[in-house]
Amino acid sequence: MKKNNKTEALWEAQKKGFLCPVSLRVFLKNLISIVFVVLIIIHSSSTGWCASQKQELENKIKQINTTISNKQYHYNLAERKYIAYTNTLKELNNKLLILQKKLNENEKNLEKLSTETEDLNKSIQQLTDKLNQEKAKSSRSLKAYYYFYNVEKYFPEGLYYEYMNKKIAHYLQGRIKSYMEHQVLLNEQKKELLAKKAQQMSLIKKINEQKNSYAQQKKTNATLAQEAARLKQAYINDIVNLQRQRNYLQVVLNKVIQEEIRKQEELRRQRELERERLLKQKQLKKAEELQKQEEAQSRMRLENLHAGLRPPIEGVIVDNFGVKTNPVFNVQTRNDGIDIKALNGTPVRAIAKGKVDYVGTLPGLGGVIIINHLNGYYSIYAHVNVGVSKGQMVREGQVIGHLNGDILHFELRKGSVPVNPLNFINRRYLGG
Structure with missing residues (x-):
């Protein structure tokens, strides 16, 4: 059983001194001195290494922070571009919807004009057919009159027909005047319809051209937006990886700092122990002298102890x-x-x-x-x-x-x- 531990605890509670034999005191003195010197040597050799490692880690973390800031700056640029491209795509989609409505409306108008033109063509054809029928009927009547009344002995057939044609024309003028006026009116309407149709087709062509232009812009913006989104994700991945590296290096740095603090605290503690050892050594020396005096006196008298x-x-x-x-x-x-x-x-x-x-x-x-x-x-x-x-x-x-x-x-x-x-x-x- 080791009683030195008991004695130290007991007399620390009683705030008394501590006295150990000379041989044990010398041994402990030498042991503490050796340990203290070894700790100082270890600390002095490791302090420089800790400081250089700490500086290297701090420089790496600083570089990573700079890189992260640069990546975040470019990510913000890509984000703004992506938003701009997306907004442009929305505008182009709205414009294409409007153009498609206009195109549908104009195509309906064109179809209506085409129907009206076909109807006019039918009316003009019907009127032309009636006019030709009237002419044919008059021609047959002249021939019948020429042969029935034996006019050939007075007029050659060619001269007769030339003469009669003028008569017939004059005769038919009043008869087919309404047909001809109607035909002219129909032709004018047809001309107007054809002009409107041409104008409508020109407008449809312009709408299609504008629509194709918007579609091309939409395709280009969609490609740019996709590229911006890809860049955003790439920057995010880079930032996440850099943050992981930084966090790991920060953990290592914290350990280095804690180790440095621990070593400094250990060195301070050893120095304090050395000071306490020197102080205790003085106290022990003084106690030895007192012990010798007390032992000499105790041999001579025991007072009330016997x-x-x-x-x-x-x-x-x-x-x-x-x-x-x-x-x-x-x-x-x-x-x-x-x-x-x-x-x-x-x-x-x-x-x-x-x-x-x-x-x-x-x-x-x-x-x-x-x-x-x-x-x-x-x-x-x-x-x-x-x-x-x-x-x-x-x-x-x-x-x-x-x-x-x-x-x-x-x-x-x-x-x-x-x-x-x-x-x-x-x-x-x-x-x-």
């Missing part, structure tokens, strides 16, 4: 006072008191009268009682179920608690300096 005191518990000593060397690891450990083995629950008694200065629990020691004997001596009882309270006065042999387990750790100190309890306790009550 040799042959009854131990706090009867049992077997399993660990004695002083410094011991581990034969396997060659490490020295110290026991500032003695350890007595007894039955669990055995009453624990005060070795002399005094005042209870401390009652509580400490790591590795369990329940602890410290009695101030009011003469510079203190007795310490560990692994105890406490039966007294702080500030209480106790007498010699009074039960102050019961053993919690089977080992009682007992110390006797002059001030902060541990002394061997066996110099004061009657050994006939103890075995071992």
Whole structure:
């Protein structure tokens, strides 16, 4: 059992000094110095590497941020172009719808004009047929008159017909005048219809040309919009990948920074430990001198403590006072008191009268009682179920608690300096 850990916890709670043997102190001093020097060497060699890695990571992150800003700028340009192309496509679609309506309307008008033209052509043809019928009928009548009345003996046939044709024409003029006037009117209407039809066809041609132009613009804008959308997606993919790289590098940078902080904190802690070690070394040196003086005085007088005191518990000593060397690891450990083995629950008694200065629990020691004997001596009882309270006065042999387990750790100190309890306790009550 290592008692140095117990003693440190106990006397830290009591705000007392700490005194270790010379050999152990030298060993610990050399060990701490070596560890401190090694840590300084490791930190100085790794600090430069950490700083260069940190600078390299920061430069990479800065470059990635610049690239991301550039990509975002070009993405915004592509986004504006895409919106402009999309709006143009909407406008062209609206214009094409309007043109298609106009085209449908004009095609209906053209179809109507074509129907009216066909109707006029039919009327003109009918009128022409009637006029030709009248002419043929008159010609037949002249021939019949020529032969019936034997006119050939007076007029040659050719001269007769020329003469009669004029007569017939004059005769028929009044008869077919209405036909001819109607024919002229129909021809004028036909001419107007043909002009309207030509105008309508010209308008339809222009509408189709404009429609084709819009369709070509629509196709071009659709291609440009598709290209802008592709660029947008490419920039988004690039930005996402760059952000992932940046996040990864930021994590690495944070780890480097944390490592640097940890090393600096470790170096600061080591420096603080070194300062504490030097301070403690001075305190130990002073305590050594005080111990020598106190030991010399304690041999001469025990004040109200006397040799042959009854131990706090009867049992077997399993660990004695002083410094011991581990034969396997060659490490020295110290026991500032003695350890007595007894039955669990055995009453624990005060070795002399005094005042209870401390009652509580400490790591590795369990329940602890410290009695101030009011003469510079203190007795310490560990692994105890406490039966007294702080500030209480106790007498010699009074039960102050019961053993919690089977080992009682007992110390006797002059001030902060541990002394061997066996110099004061009657050994006939103890075995071992």
